[in-house]
Amino acid sequence: MPELPEVETVRRGLEPHLAGARIRAVETGAAGLRFPFPENLAARLAGQRVETVGRRAKYLLFGLSSGETLLSHLGMTGSYRFDFAALAEPSRYRDTDKAGKHDHLVFRLDRDGSDYALVYNDPRRFGFVDLVADPARSPFLAGLGPEPLGNALTATGLAARFAGRRTPVKPALLDQRVVAGLGNIYVSEALWRAGVVPTRPVGTLVDAAGAPRPDLEALVRAIRSVLEDAIAAGGSTLKDFRHADGELGHFQHRFDVYDRAGEACRRPGCAGTIARIVQSGRASYYCPACQAESG
């Protein structure tokens, strides 16, 4: 489901009501998520105050007063929602409850004397959580590549990674060790913005001296711009993505190529038609007319 813009949108939605709140109690569903819940998760979280609500790549990072950090990955279909309504005891959040179907984790919170809940829902259970002492040493975060927003991602850095390799650029950019946070939608969108065909071998984006070619510089700029535009639009809502406050993202209305096979290319002056191919088992969308084979 969520790529970096959606996760950042979730983070921004959680922060106002989660940062500073105290976790009174936690309930976990019986099914677990992609991995079993951490040992004694509920007991380890109870009584903690959430001090920070951060993000790294597609991970949410909840910094706790105990010094530990709760990592949360949304997988394909994970979502958070607040429930400010009066909370009946016992919990109405059960896997079998119709209203709470696929609710797997409930945080009962209080802040400034008011009680409310934060609920994690995940139909496919590809998401997961982990509770760690030091996020920097978590195996989930340790191998991640540079954040694409800010200064960590550079064309020079990518050039060093790409030199001499024949891997197609689309699957290369989906590799979280190369760039952290891109997913299937925004890779296709960034490649279109940069005019780079998704099948292009990454080594051809680097010159003989190992420096980034202009196309690679353009690609880095395109990655930044598409992610920034998507965050500004509140992410993309394809099926069920919502902000924690229930709002829908609307960047899906601005896709230039994703899921637009057979439609006209949106680049001014281009008469091309968007094509769909499969790379590494994932759909890629691009315009054969304006995304050139080489620089």
Next chain:
DNA sequence: ACATAGACCTGTTGGC
């Protein structure tokens, strides 16, 4: 080292 396929899950969509 690298590429692809399969696995994990459930829900939705499109074709017949």
Next chain:
DNA sequence: TGCCAACAGGTCTATG
């Protein structure tokens, strides 16, 4: 309308 195959925003593992 029903049935069924294909597909979905992610990522790990196995296998060539």
